[in-house]
Amino acid sequence: MIKPLLLGTDALVFLLVALVVLFAVYARKREHLAAPWRDVVRSRIAVASLVVLAAYTLVGLMDSVHFRKALPMQAGQQEVQYGGDVLSVLDILLGPVRTQVETTYSAPFATHLYAKEYMLDEQGKEVRGYPRLKYGGAQLSDPEVDKWPDIRRRVLLSVLETLGVMLLIYVLFGALLARRWRKPVPVALRDIARGRCAVPWRTALGTLGAVVLLIALIANMSAAWHMLGTDKVGQDVLYQSIKSIRTGLVIGTLTTLIMLPFAVLLGMMAGYFRGWVDDVIQYLYTTLNSIPGVLLIAAAVLMMQVYMANHPEMFETMAERADMRLLFLCMILGITSWTGLCRLLRGETLKLRELDYVQAGSAFGVSGFRIMMRHLLPNLMHLVMITVVLDFSGLVLAEAVLSYVGVGVDPTTMSWGNMINRARLEMAREPIVWWSLLSAFVFMFTLVLSANLFSDVVRDAFDPRLRTER
């Protein structure tokens, strides 16, 4: 028995997905929106980063379907009780990565703990040494001999599986494209392989191959090894890194979703109506902007902490509480980040409203609201789009810094920021514990780099002459 649980951020995430789908349907028919996107997917860099981003998104979405498991029925119990643990689909899929918890630090692919402990040897005498791990390499009788052959075997298996899967995908894909191109399947396959198609499918499939290989490795290794080691309480670092994906994505996207309506509406109104409306809106964003961002966030988060500490009854589970904090962080980040876009849109609207077609609209007696919706908004869309994509990576990076400062996500929420925060102490240990930091770095860097590369292409496609005005 499970009980689905819709956290606040889950709801918004799915709202966002719905909006993106709606927008895609809308944009398909609008040439001015569709054409730049077609340019985007013709770039090899964009396609490769898009695949990476899609993989991240998929993980994030799977991690956004939450539920609670029923506890075993006690005697005489009428109602089903549900555990306090909130799980997601991703947790189930990751299975052993989540559940196989050691006692403390262990290095990647280690068979023994990283720290010496007192333990009993064969004779039952107490000695000090590195104990074997409960799960990592537990299947091996003699780790020193069998460790590398075992790992090699698993890597080989993963590579073979990947090749198989990719071959299947390649053929299926070729068949699909062949129908669309109205070509025989072998010709389509050859075109893809030689990169002779408008969209660089070869690059897409190549990147997908890398992603599949990674999945295969995780699947084959995780039952027997901690690929990225374990942390202080013995939890698999890989699990933390993957779970952090959702946090990063939520902050990067929901923040924008929250601030977008304000920024667009206010920016447009300020530019179009001018006069006192403009004065008020300008005053508003100058004031908000003048408070240093980190400090405003810090102040707001601190106050929220106080509020939550004083109202513990509001949250049934720890997860809900942590989620509330995440959502609030998105909101407060939204409040501090709408000003840039708002100012940009105001400036652009000031220019647009003097254009002849807006004047022509006024000459027809078209109302102000309609002019904003029909003439201004569509001509501002590219700026909005560029900002959204551009802001994403900045927000993901900001999460890390804020969590480090202590005003980011809840300490119980898994995030790269929290991982780095803990890693700071680990780096000071002798010998140092480097794997937490490294894996946070790799996961975060991959996401941010692909987002940056992608946004570069998007910006060029939508407005080659536009420069970042900030």
Added chain:
Amino acid sequence: MIAYIVRRILYAIPVLLGVNLITFLLFFVVNSPDDVARMHLGAKRVTAESIEKWKAEHGYDLPLLYNSDKQGISSVTQTIFFDKSVRLFVFDFGSSDAGRNIGADIGQRMWPSLAIALPQFLIGLLVYVSFAMLLVFFRATYLDVSGVVLCVVLMSISALFYIIGGQYLFSKQMHLFPISGYEPGIQAWRFVVLPVVIGLISGLGASGRIYRTFFLEEIGKDYVRTARSKGVPEVTLLFRHVLRNAMIPILTGVVVVIPTLFMGSLIMESFFGIPGLGSYTIDAIHNQDFAIVRSMVFLGSALYILGLLLTDISYTLVDPRIRLS
């Protein structure tokens, strides 16, 4: 032009008022002083008396906006709003929740902050502009392309990694500089070099790339074509024509931060153990010392507004179109 500057100064007043109001709302209305006291005291020992005692000790025992116990002017002045918020206008920060004089702390701690932030700012401007100029000079060559790729890679790495990595490499492995700490006076340089270098590297990606687009934008303009048709060499063209025009957008982003340099960098200072305002703020956040956070919010805003003012003035210096109209 004088009138313009005076008007900008006058505009700063309502903005500061707004900032003050926001902080007041955040710190005293969202959560009442009772809530704050309860949190500080911890959940267990909370009694009505202990809350009152804590409030009295820290000066939070006044009504928020209007003191009905007092007569005349003091019914307004004997309030939390007046005591804690209005006083900020004369930079009277009062004392922290731990009882220290915030104003004195700030005066003492801003120098280490400045010792890090100022060199980083100045050298950074020089390095980033030169780097961008270099890319632009070799535009559309492999050097330019790889430079841009480098920028994108650099800006995809969190500042935290630069710091941790830098400390590990330069201090722990190579023993070139102390990992953290600070000494005032001439000895300070040993502690300053590493943070500055790391700060420079972590800013290179974003700044280098933006400056490059500023330069490229200018290079596409008609007056550059005119200069070329005069036979002006490419290097002269870049320095005499392009750089001077591109300074206008560059200044927009740069001048505004000059006053806020005093505030230091939160993470940099906390990692390197620099006793500046950045680490002061971070400690206050960790200790939930709201009086300090409130003061820093106000100080930061005031400095930012000063920065805006300086930006406006710097425009008039750089751009004759504004100076002479």
Added chain:
Amino acid sequence: MKQALLQVKDLSVRIGQGENAIRPVDGVSFEIRAGETFALLGESGCGKSMTALALLRLLPKPAGEIVGGSIQLAGEELLGLTERNMRGVRGGRIAMIFQEPMTSLNPVMTVGAQIAESVEQHKQLRGEPLRRRVLELLNAVGIPDVERRYQEYPHQLSGGMKQRVMIAIALAGDPDLLIADEPTTALDVTIQAQVLELIAKLQKDRGMAVLLITHDLGVVAGIADRVAVMYAGQLVEQAPRERFFTAPQHPYSRKLFAALPDSSKREQRLTVIPGSVPPLNRAFHGCRFAERCDRAWDVCRSRQPAWFQTGDGQIVRCHLADPGLSAPDEALAEATATAAPDKTAAGTPLLVVDDLKVWFPIQRGLFKRTVGHVRAVDGVSLDIPRGQTLALVGESGCGKTTVGKGILQLLQPTGGSVWFENLELTRLKGEALRSQRSQFQIIFQDPFSSMNPRMSVGDIVEEGMAAQRIGRSAAQRRERVLELLEQVGLRPEHVRRYPHEFSGGQRQRICIARALAVSPKLIVCDEPTSALDVSVQAQILNLLRDLQHSLGLSYLFITHDISVVSYLAERIAVMYLGRIVEQGPVSEILDRPRHPYTQALLSAVPSIDQAGERKVIRLQGDMPSPSNPPQGCHFHPRCPQAMAVCREIYPPVSEIGADHRLRCHLFNN
């Protein structure tokens, strides 16, 4: 015959790579002799500016590239020079001035420094001699008060002054050849006359050769010695000026002449060149003009014509001139007169504007107090009868566009009244005004910014109908849209397309359809053809005329182009600095202008009329600022006939003859 200074052979330029690479210059050859003025004539997009940039090797990098040919300057091959040596040529031996004086000067350097830079580069002067040389140059280009101007920045100068500074920069290196790329296109006619005169004078004094690039036949007629016509990346005709203007040979050249509107063509349709310039990214097999040429036959479409001599140094690239071919006879089906309805019996005026004022406040000081007004429109009175056209003529900045917007209530007038039929528009507010908006419409100058790029043509045309609740249903409105598109000469399938898919002329047609959609009685045409090429302009003018005849529309035709006026309008009002200085019937004003400003304006218009040297009345200086108009008659500081009274009192209206009014003390008895 003088020695050739510049010899260009087979010059080809490519921009971009791959399929979309365009070849704006494709095998162009010509010669310029020392000391002569060689005009390169062509419509926009034909490659003439690219030719000029290629000569200096200044093509936009990295996209542009010279892919073939040779450029020899006094026998030296420029394409073989190193970049370093080429810099010596630029500014030193070949100098260039550009079309846009507004953007061609560095905004943050003083005028003096910008000229000095060029002198320094080529003359190795420093310090005081350098400064003196710069002042000399400023003097030479006729800039008054040089000491002060030396210190000033470009934004403090007027457009004409900036172009003079550009010329001074170009002269700094004592070049043998001056390339002038549309040097006066961005300037007003009176300023244009000054600048052209200056170029001609400098050329004579210094014995420079000039390569003049222009689209304006009038400019060519004024100062060129020889003319080359460029079309779609190639030259199609070269001839000495007299020969070219008396006997143009290429059908394209002939059409250009025929498409020029003027008063002699009043009651006929203008000749148009159908279609537009072909895109240059495709390969051509035949003559590039064949698809627009009404004399083309099979050979033209299959084989590129070679150059043929037609005497007197004239050569032409057309199969018609090939003595070995027998061309089909010329069809004489042009210039059909349209029966114009009798407009003399005009009834009550449709629009009466009385003492219209549109002032913009100037705010200064600490609290943005209003310290004065820019009197953009300062007491304009005019009326337009039903079915007629009033042309409002004036130079840029005189307030003519503001008059149009003030009448349409797109700007709130400061004073005066606008009577439309029997409604006073300035008193209408909100819904009352909105419901009247279908009666009067506007067509804008710039066909690129006048349509929302994000809306389909159908939506654009329909917008007004929807706003005015015309048509009962969407389907009905769609039907009407199709009707309108047909009416303006577009096809029904265009309804789904977006503006960027259309050429300038087609866009202007869409704008006309949009205005017509609400069945207005009055259309304010704000320079509707000034952004268009001559051949396309003729199409639009024809269309406007036809619509006037069939729908009985009234036009307020705002323009700076006198030739268009004479073709289209019944009456003219001439504006100067916010006021109308002279108005009357078109024939009366054009043939017998009385106001000194009107006279100067008319005389400054470059004309292709070779018969009889006309005398240009030169106006000194620029138009004053409307925020601070001169006392007395606004025109007196520039007026060649100014009297004492002109400095004191603004002249009242004088009536001379039927319906001919002006404001000038010369006629004030």
